[in-house]
Amino acid sequence: MSNLSKLEFPALSISGENYIQWCAHVKRHLKSEGIYDTILEGNKCSEKDKAKADVILHKHIDEMLQFEYSNSDNPSELWKDLKSRFDHQKEVLLPSARDEWNKLRFQDFKKVNEYVSNVFKICSTLKFCGVTLTDDDMIEKTLSTFHASNMFLQTQYRLQKIKKFSELTSSLLVAEKNNDLLMKNHQARPTGSLAIPEANAVDTHDARNYGRKWAQGRGRGRGHFIKNETL
Incomplete structure (x- = not known):
């Protein structure tokens, strides 16, 4: 049942x-x-x-x-x-949806997917109310609301002349992933610090001592050889 x-x-x-x-x-x-x-x-x-x-x-x-x-x-x-x-919901929802769209800013979201989800939610509501937003509208809304510190990145995207919002979204997700990886690497090993040696790497101090002993041993061996040869 x-x-x-x-x-x-x-x-x-x-x-x-x-x-x-x-x-x-x-x-x-x-x-x-x-x-x-x-x-x-x-x-x-x-x-x-x-x-x-x-x-x-x-x-x-x-x-x-x-x-x-x-x-x-x-x-x-x-x-x-x-x-x-x-159906009167259209009249109620339209002003609210327009206000949400006007206030929407890419820089207010920590994750790209969160922003994209809000974009589609607002666009869906507007479409139901008879207002259709194009890819150009969504792209412009995104790029024009980048944080001031990302103006260079904004310029790069504009130069690419992206035509589909999905393409911009994919690029932003890749950039977000790379940035997260960079931050994790930075936290694990701050800039200027030495990389963690591999398990099978030779210790620098031991290598130096080994080299010195090898040179001394080689010198003694060569001296004895010459001496014996002279005799």
């Missing part, structure tokens, strides 16, 4: 605060099942497909909403009712 009640994605809350995410999940799920047309007005889908879509919709809404719409068995009508009820 637990498998039957398991949700494929979070249910629509009674307040409709997650309506944007819920819509996206529903559309993807219905498309994967081949029954997306069932929520379109005036569709000619089979009763079987409509019933299947109806089950998915009812299972993924709040219990109070399930009770309220318990008599609704047409997925397109249910979809339309929910849209008219919660």
